[in-house]
Amino acid sequence: MFSARHLILVTMLIASLGLTGCDGMTDDLLPSGDDKRPDVEAGTIGTQVGQLAPDFSLFDTLGNSRGLYNELSNSTGVVLYFTMWCPICETHMSNLRTEVIPNFPTVKFFLVDYVMGTIEYSRAAQEAYGYTDIETLVDTDQQVFNLYQASMGTTVVIDSAGNIVRMNEDYKDGVKLIETLQALP
């Protein structure tokens, strides 16, 4: 019994160490605060902060075609928020609606729905979750989601010249978004 018990223990430890030792999966054990964002060349097209945002065109939930640079032409900036209608998204969107949007009337805010797949379903979700007051783009085949290397809650700020400004990252508490929008020309 003694040896069997220790055999099980050793097996468990080896298994756990082996699995956690996989490349890139131990970063949480020793987190780094180093800024490792890659250097980018201004004026190039890409998804990093400081680059020119790649253009795209999507339908909104009302069936209208919306192009990024067309929207930028009549606003001081565009904010994209990638949503999948989940608890954290709901918290972010609620904060966006109450704390951000009213204070920046010249900025265009879009929810980007990358999960529902059709305009009809996306509109249904928008209504069900109570966000018909925020324009929602339907990323039917996740083209924009992949183009911007987004994830759930990713927030992208693009100024009127098409530059990605400070943010292509998680919404978090919205403070960085507000600071970024306040600094827009």
Place this chain on the structure above:
Amino acid sequence: MLFSRAKMALVAGAICFSPPSVWAASCCGGGSATSLILPKFSKSMVNIALDIENYNGFWDSNGDYLNDPAGSDLNQYRLNFGYAHRMASRWQAAIVVPYVWNSNQYAGLSSNTQGLGDSTLGLTYEAFDGIKCVWKVRDWKDLIPAAYFGLALTVPTGISPYDNVENSFDITGRGFYRLDGNILLDKTIYPWNASLLFSYGKYLERDVNREYGNYVEPYKKELGDRMLGTATFGYTHFLESMDTMTFSFSYSHLEEDAGSIDGRPDISSEMEKNSIGAIVAYSTMNRDWVYKLSFIHASPDSGQGQNFPVTDILTLGVSHVFR
């Protein structure tokens, strides 16, 4: 890159908010489900438990219940390996390592991922020397419960949003160390059993410089303090063989305060969940083997939680005690 932090939220269910698992015996064996507790006078214990968790909508930040999008079917399976070892007559240590499978159909999308979850190391002090289970109360001392005081360290061995993951399908952990203080009071006056568990946990602040594989401007993040309270009440039936069947019901309240980002409150991290449970445990006469089946239910009603998925959890577990 689908599911991203929703996946994290699901994993949160696995790692942080799962109810007391189907662990082993109480002081006499076959007791209520609480934590990985080694019975008195035994040397060690191995426990294996399979959690099957089904997701059914969520509570929003106001506590209102919302359905998942049409066509959604979200499930998580966790295989928990546990080992407890007696260090001294009143001291015991334990380790729990989960392995997590996610199987999700969300709207028109599907994903299947797996990986190691966050592990837990525990150290428990037993504030008693003799068996505290009694058949009859003859003296006030017979009413004294078995009291356990424990510390548990959650180690982020899982794959979190801050790891070098190529996409969010890989996420199986929260990415934070957490230290819990636990108090368990357990009393059996045959055939009845009652236990109270209170746990208070504090996450350690950490640096973040990457989200889902993309490097971002570094910041510091801390999750909010976590509180768990569970009350369990059970009845033990002795079979002719002197094996026992224990039937228990539990109520749990879990909550996590708002965390912080660079010292500011994190609006997305405050959570709450209430759940009820039914547990059936079968124990052999000598209490060496304990088999448990539990069902933990969260009610899909507004006011029963906040900012968290509504889930049902079916758990199958077996433990073996080495004397």
